[in-house]
Amino acid sequence: MENLKDLKMIQIIKCPGRLEDSYLDSGFILDKDIEIKEMVNPKVLIANTSLDQDKIKVFGAKISVNTVEDLAQMEQIEHEKMKAKIENICSRTFDCFINRQLIYDYPMQLLKLKNVQPIEHADFDGVERLSTVLGGKIISTFDKIEEEQENDLVLGTCDKIYNVHIGNKRMIKFDGVKKGASTIVLFGSSKEMLDEAERSIHDALCVLLKIKEGDSKKNIVYGGGSSEMAIGVGLAKYALEIPGVESEAILAVADAYQEIPMVLAENGGYNGTEIRASLRNKHNKGEFTYGVDVQKGEIACMKTKNVIDSYRIKKRVIKASSEVAQMIVKCDGVVKCKPRERTRH
Numbered sequence: 001m002e003n004l005k006d007l008k009m010i011q012i013i014k015c016p017g018r019l020e021d022s023y024l025d026s027g028f029i030l031d032k033d034i035e036i037k038e039m040v041n042p043k044v045l046i047a048n049t050s051l052d053q054d055k056i057k058v059f060g061a062k063i064s065v066n067t068v069e070d071l072a073q074m075e076q077i078e079h080e081k082m083k084a085k086i087e088n089i090c091s092r093t094f095d096c097f098i099n100r101q102l103i104y105d106y107p108m109q110l111l112k113l114k115n116v117q118p119i120e121h122a123d124f125d126g127v128e129r130l131s132t133v134l135g136g137k138i139i140s141t142f143d144k145i146e147e148e149q150e151n152d153l154v155l156g157t158c159d160k161i162y163n164v165h166i167g168n169k170r171m172i173k174f175d176g177v178k179k180g181a182s183t184i185v186l187f188g189s190s191k192e193m194l195d196e197a198e199r200s201i202h203d204a205l206c207v208l209l210k211i212k213e214g215d216s217k218k219n220i221v222y223g224g225g226s227s228e229m230a231i232g233v234g235l236a237k238y239a240l241e242i243p244g245v246e247s248e249a250i251l252a253v254a255d256a257y258q259e260i261p262m263v264l265a266e267n268g269g270y271n272g273t274e275i276r277a278s279l280r281n282k283h284n285k286g287e288f289t290y291g292v293d294v295q296k297g298e299i300a301c302m303k304t305k306n307v308i309d310s311y312r313i314k315k316r317v318i319k320a321s322s323e324v325a326q327m328i329v330k331c332d333g334v335v336k337c338k339p340r341e342r343t344r345h
Helices: 068-089 107-114 124-133 148-154 190-212 226-239 244-268 274-282 311-329
Strands: 009-014 023-026 029-032 043-047 096-099 116-117 161-167 169-176 181-187 220-222 290-293 300-303 308-310
Touching: 009 029, 009 190, 029 124, 029 181, 068 107, 068 290, 096 124, 107 116, 148 190, 181 190, 190 308, 190 311, 220 226, 220 311, 226 244, 226 274, 226 290, 244 274, 244 290, 274 290, 274 300, 308 311
Parallel strands: 009 181, 043 096, 096 116
Antiparallel strands: 023 181, 029 169, 161 169, 220 308, 290 300
């Protein structure tokens, strides 16, 4: 996670279970129920090629034969073509073959005779991520690969490939990948909960990625509503210096920002009004790092708790909310139109 530069390096696996059992695992886990032998320091070839011509598709093609022997001969020709393709693929030295598409029984048997472990139907997202984390290249043709490019551009590698069991499912783990990929294993009681947890984690990872860009110390602000309370207290002090009606508008905006820590506390099931008053008192004393601790229902130093937000995202949210408020203020009135009554025929 410290070397996070691309979200493709983080795989999210969803399994039935309890959400609190979710965990972060090092390495890349592929959600494929395929039994494989353990491989140490393997060379991996990642491909997107058709290996499903196991036999003649009689229902998908028009052929004209006179005898069953002619049909068997045509099927033998298909086998010879597939065998030649497998020979071409295996002309390079590798231990594991990962294909995006299906691998039928005959090419599967040929690959195993070559001491190559096949992994089929890894889907497009799977091979794209594997190509990134293993350092290999997805290839579709096998005739134009130069020998000197083999190790640098085509074949990927890792420390170990083996089966793991997560819940009641068998999966494939690529351990010790050079680019530091990791896998988040999510457990949930329903598909909706798992999807929502995945979206939340993806949003959090995007925030972390933005924070890591450039100087991280300048890209963060303290969370827990401390930033909003600091803005609210600052605007309230500024309103005292403004004469006339304009100060009322500034005070209204200040009060709106101070509502956010109260809402955070209320969402946690605590007394929002009391927490907001205590937090405002701290900020008036210049202790701007204090925010809402939703785990204990009290105010605490967000710097000590390591609760941070992205400065860029916070700035964008504040700017967008201000623009929306200005648009609403510019409205002279609202015209309400009663919906047309529908009669039942």
